[in-house]
Amino acid sequence: MSAALLTIGEAARRTGVSAKMIRWYEATGLLPPAARSESGYRHYGEADLHTLRFIRRARDLGFSVDAIADLLALWRDRDRPSAGVKAIAQEQIADLRRRITELEGMARTLEHLAGACCGDERPDCPILDDLAAADRPPTPRPQRRGLSGRGAARRAV
Structure with missing residues (x-):
């Protein structure tokens, strides 16, 4: 070798x-x-x-595999305009900001529930009650960029 x-x-x-x-x-x-x-x-x-x-x-930096594939293709293409790269970065920034907002909301909810829990020897617990609430509709999960996004940056250039 x-x-x-x-x-x-x-x-x-x-x-x-x-x-x-x-x-x-x-x-x-x-x-x-x-x-x-x-x-x-x-x-x-x-x-x-x-x-x-x-x-x-x-x-x-949190890029998805599909976004990395797009970035790699752009990186390897020395004649590419930078607009495609910037578009991918801006999409990632927006996704990170959405996720930050969701995480802050989750933290506020848990802080409220933890504040309502006595944390003593009694079995009553508002945290578990909230998790077990069957009548609450599921919280919508954000759509992550999937396989359909592959090549989107190249098409946008």
């Missing part, structure tokens, strides 16, 4: 992405298939490490 090629374990150590996730990113197409040794072991070069760091940073 040449000094420029690294095993999956070394690639994981250098990028902070687990070997399991590296294999998953490869299987989903975010990372190109790794070079293989004669014995079938994966080997990664500097370009692969750079891509893995890109993916890890995008995941750290």
Whole structure:
């Protein structure tokens, strides 16, 4: 093996992405298939490490796998206008703000319920009563960007 090629374990150590996730990113197409040794072991070069760091940073910022695929395609296209990249970032900002609002609402609800709970030896508990309330309609969950969003940024450019 040449000094420029690294095993999956070394690639994981250098990028902070687990070997399991590296294999998953490869299987989903975010990372190109790794070079293989004669014995079938994966080997990664500097370009692969750079891509893995890109993916890890995008995941750290909360981007979905589909958005990361779009960002990777734009990153690899040196002739792309930046408008597509900005649109994806702005969509992520809006999604994060929606999630923050939801989390703040959940925290307020739990603070109210925890304040109403005596927290003593008695079995009465408004927290459990609220969780068990069968007559309450389910809280709508926000729609996350799914597989249908793949390529949307490229189409918008």
